[in-house]
Amino acid sequence: MVEQGQTPGQPGREPVFLLPGSVTALVGVMVVIHAASTFVLNQQGYNDFILWFAFLPLRLVVAGSDPAQALPLIWTPFSHALMHGGWDHLLINVAWLAIFATPVARRYGAGPMLTIFFISAAAGAAFFAATTLYSGTYLIGASGGVSGLTGAAVRFIFQPVIVAQHPETGERVIVGRHLASFGDLMKDARARMFVVIWVVLNAAVPLLPVLTGTSIGVAWQAHLGGFFAGILLVGLFERKGR
Template sequence: MSEQDPTPPNPQQQAREPIFLLPGDVTAIIGVLVAIHLASTLVLNQDGQMQLVFWFAFQPLRIIAGLDDLSLAVPLIWTPFSHALLHAGWEHVLVNCAWFAIFATPVSRRYGAGPMMAIFFISAAAGAALFAATTLYSGSYLIGASGGVAGLTGAAVRFIFQPVMVAQHPETGERMVLGRRLASFADLWRDSRARFFVLIWVLLNAAVPLLPLVTGTQMSVAWQSHLGGFFAGLLVVGLFERKS
């Protein structure tokens, strides 16, 4: 009597490894950012691109113009948020997407898609506010997701450096991983890794205005948006923490 090989399992019934390790919501938002920039470069002509910036970029000068003509300030209702969906070039959008993937992922996995997006857009608006405070009369405009991503960075800093908490089930005695707790601001300062990350991140962005003195070239980096977004995310993430 000969032995026969067991029937191989149906490939469709086997568990499949995901192609992308990113959460679905993170992947979707990256897709939106890329799609918007792709459409703006392939579909719109130069006049259309100027209109896109005019209506959806954040322009602080509208605050002043609105004092004389209120209609000129109407786009300020949405542009503190919509500017985060526009980018100046492919390098700009790809760097922001990579940064977004790194820091939106832990925030999304901890809080879910809705809170992650809320932190992103709240931080984008906070970054726009600080940008306006420092460029009110300059005529500059703000585009790019970096303020929102900086907020996700600040939110993630509150827990990614904390130790994993493990507890014992009261009935079975099984060890359970509870995750990482949200650090207080005092905890952030006491933790050497978190303190180093925050200080280096803030100092690097705060130093951007001084770079032209060293390099002799003007830097088109919205450091104000980075700082405003970072501290907004650092502050508001606690609102989404689940109460035990």
């Protein structure tokens, strides 16, 4: 039988985008925001955009003498994750997001994926603030949120596939992968290696100026803070008996 609208002998149409809708929408928002900040705003408008939506830890210091400065602290721990410093910065985070947000969105749905993303972004901002409080630097980029989704995905992507037998047909059915406990995470060689490499590489970033005389503009604090937030948060969305 041929489905309506399908030519005999031709395969059905494949979707243009293989990403979950929530991941595609999040990428779209990031692209629109960066395009608008790049092509629409003038220099003064861009400076105001950074001032009001980037995360600036120094606000925590000056808020005591000027309470109005504290107001952006309500949204900037989250809004900074939708902003980027350049197209290369955006494209790297989009690729990273597509890889690790996709399994989380497919396993838990759009709401949990976005919750992990934004809470992890805030956790990364908190860690960034703890190390740069008086420096006057600001934080933009999805790295903290994507790091959180990476940490969440690590809890299950390395686990073995669970295969069950259908009670009526006897057919073997792929059920999925279980969520590893913290102990299981360290027992699994691939997961343990991933976590160790992630921590070591990011912890080494502040040592680069000492070792090589050069520094790179990577918010390693946001990476580490977001990563561990995601590892912890994902368990809240796991259904019993999955």
